[in-house]
Amino acid sequence: MSILVIAEHDGSALKGSTLNTITAAAELGDVTVLIAGGNCDTVASQAAKLAATNKILVAEDEIYSTPLAETFTPLILSIARDFSHILGPASTFGKNILPRVSALLDVQQISEIVAIHDSDTFDRPIYAGNAIATVQSKESIKVLTVRATAFEAATEVGSPAEIAKIEIVTAEKISEFISTELTKSDRPELTQAKxxxxxxxxxxxxxxxxxxxxxxxxxxxxxxxxxxxxxxxxxxxxxxxxxxxxxxxxxxxxxxxxxxxxxxxxxxxxxxxxxxxxxxxxxxxxxxxxxxxxxxxxxxxxxxxxxxxx
Amino acid sequence: MKIIVAVKRVVDYNVKIRVKSDNTGIETANIKMSMNPFDEIAVEEGVRLRESGLAEELVVVSIGHKQSQETIRTALAMGADRGIHIQTDEEIEPLSIAKLLKEIAEKEKPDLFILGKQAIDDDSNQTGQMLAALLGWSQGTFASKLTLDTSNANVIREIDGGLETIKLNLPAIITTDLRLNTPRYASLPNIMKAKKKIIEELVPSDLNVDISHRINTLKVVEPSSREAGVIVKDIVELVDKLKNEAKVI
The missing domain is CATH 3.40.50.1220 (TPP-binding domain)
Known part of the structure; x- marks a missing residue:
């Protein structure tokens, strides 16, 4: 099985939830990580060093410096057919982009998986986690978002994965990034804190x-x-x-x-x-x-x- | 400007749900149902744009059992102009919902389509993004502020760690987050008035959309529950337990 992980990063490191997603992906097969951004070198080498990754695809261009669903989707679609599964973190990044990809593949996504039974069967919480559904996908490509807390972070270092550049895909501009306003704090991030x-x-x-x-x-x-x-x-x-x-x-x-x-x-x-x-x-x-x-x-x-x- | 809002009838958020004893799903017989809370925020936003004069018409659409018409009536009482009900007793997956809503969008040609960011029953958080994809429209998901002019929407979005501002070309899809607004309660006169508003009735086959399932639910179970622990008498005992028993500090 060839598994694609859509990486979320800040230009200098992978986000924690992407490391958890890589662990989930490695349970399913060989892991390829797609890193799209304005400047990807540091992040690509971090991803390549992980034992759980087999290949790193890099799409470097200013249009990817901010993760708009409208620009990331055509890029992901350009390589999607090479994979049996496409995974992303169930963060606001993954939740925004993956359903857009899934719809254009004509595939019903499975959101926030917390366990993997086999290549097509997964557990996911419903009703605010008051019930757990075991669901089986009949789709040819499985599009999944991964709940970070259910999987360990991939941190183990192994033989370096191959890094390859891929073509960028330009799309008609229908949306535009204006600004972000991040809460500044010296404390650890809520989702990462011990x-x-x-x-x-x-x-x-x-x-x-x-x-x-x-x-x-x-x-x-x-x-x-x-x-x-x-x-x-x-x-x-x-x-x-x-x-x-x-x-x-x-x-x-x-x-x-x-x-x-x-x-x-x-x-x-x-x-x-x-x-x-x-x-x-x-x-x-x-x-x-x-x-x-x-x-x-x-x-x-x-x-x-x-x-x-x- | 014309706005469409989609609403879903779900188990009320105050209900403590129970898993069916045969593990096929959730007990929904004789349980209080309400409009999905995020959809209430979507309706409120639409009504405010209608009242501000920016929008001339606000249409509300729902897909589901016959009783979904009650949810549409609630939205009409809040201030929507007319309703569309796509009736089915099937449980429909988000992709099929998005395909049905796309047909409605192509017929009605709205400038803005507002949906809740997720339904509190299946917690999928997919439909708005999928609808944007199928229509080829821009998307402003998890919106906490929306400002419109005739050709653009400025959206402040709730993202992990803060806020993001984006500018969308119209027509666009907006999905609502909690802080976008506080929904109103419909007044009695408006509830009476809503009874006279028109609800168009359709079935999925009228729209030529295949709603067959792509995902099988094999079983639904209760999550593993936590046992209640011990009550400590004071802070000294608490810190001692955390240090020496749980060893977490």
Whole structure:
């Protein structure tokens, strides 16, 4: 089987979720990675060094310096027929581009796979992860997005893969990139962090998140939030953990003032260890927590900070 | 300008779903159904453009059981002008939905087609992108702000790590994210008025679209559940457990 992985990168390194996708792809067959961008050398050599990759295809041009679905799709279609499977990360990058590719191949995509049974059978969560469907594709080319938390990151180095340039494909310009505004933070990225400290409606306002940030900095952790906290305007949307936010599975997840709605649990219940701090002992978050502390977060979090400083 | 919004009837987001005992799917008998929350945001956005005078007509389309007409009526009560219902009892995959919507788009010739970014039942997040592909239109997915002029749409998109701004040529596809707007509740007079609005009724074969399945669902199971752990008495015990028992800090 020949498997194509559509890489997401920032011009200097592959994104973490692409490394997880490469591991999933290697379960299916020989892995070719497509790297499209304005400047691909560093990323291509990083991908080539991975033990799990067999071939790296590079499409280098300014038109790929920002990942518009309208420009990436014709490029992917130009090589798609050489592969049995096309995989991408289930990030906003992969979710934006792959269905466009899939439709033009006349193929029904399978989104967010979490397990691979064989070359055509996969598990995927439905209903916010409250059920897992095992689905079998009859398509000649399988187009799949991969949930990063379900597969290890490919990091093992092996014999270098061949790097080959491919022709760029120009398309009629119907969309245009204007700008990105990335949230600046010295903390680890939410989806990559080993430890995440999250706040919910119980935080009461955005200023109080500083308490969580202090604890996070002592632990080298990222800061997250429930949808309730985001909807209340305490923090911006990219903090959101849950069905429609980020799906994460850190080593340690500390939920502070989060009741534990099913949509939130969908985003964090695969974490290795879950801690819940909530004053309501009936809160559903305690049903999934390994360690629960019933108490007022405004007295407990300063205590936690002091204890961690010891 | 003409706008079409697509809406799906799904299990209400507050319902705790149950897997059927024969593992063929989800229990949906006698369960509260509602408009997919992202589609409510799509309808609201369409209604606001209609009210601002930028759009002259807002059409709402739904595909599914006869009861999908209730969901269309909800959108009509929020302010859409007329409805189109493509009736089928089959469960239809996103690619087939996109093909049906493409036929509607070619007939109605809208300038903008707004959809929710994903349905909260199958969580696929595909239909809008597929519809854009089949029509050859530009796409602004996961939109948190939409600004229109006569030939372009400026879209701020929610991406991992922040926001991205793109400019689309019209006609275009927009899929909605949570922060785009807060949907209104329909008022009683508007609910009454919506009963008189027209819903055109079609079936998939009227549009010559093959809706046969490409994917077989072999089984549906409950996810492995977590056991509740222990309640600690204070922070000192918590930190001790995390250090010495779980060994995660």
């Amino acid at each position: 430890i995440v400290v999250s706040g919910g409606r119980g935080m009461q306002n955005g200023e109080n998140f500083i308490m969580l940030e202090r604890v996070a900095d002592l632990l080298g952790a990222a800061v997250g939030a429930s949808r309730a906290a985001v909807d209340s305007g305490f923090v911006s949307n990219d903090y959101q953990v849950g069905q429609t936010g980020k799906i994460i599975a850190p080593e340690l997840y500390i939920a502070v003032g989060i009741s534990g709605a099913i949509q939130h649990l969908a985003g964090m219940k695969d974490s290795n260890v879950i801690v819940a701090i909530n004053k309501d002992e009936e809160a559903p978050i305690f049903q999934v927590a390994d360690y629960g502390l019933v108490g007022d977060l405004f007295t407990e979090i300063p205590k936690l900070e002091a204890e961690l400083q010891k």
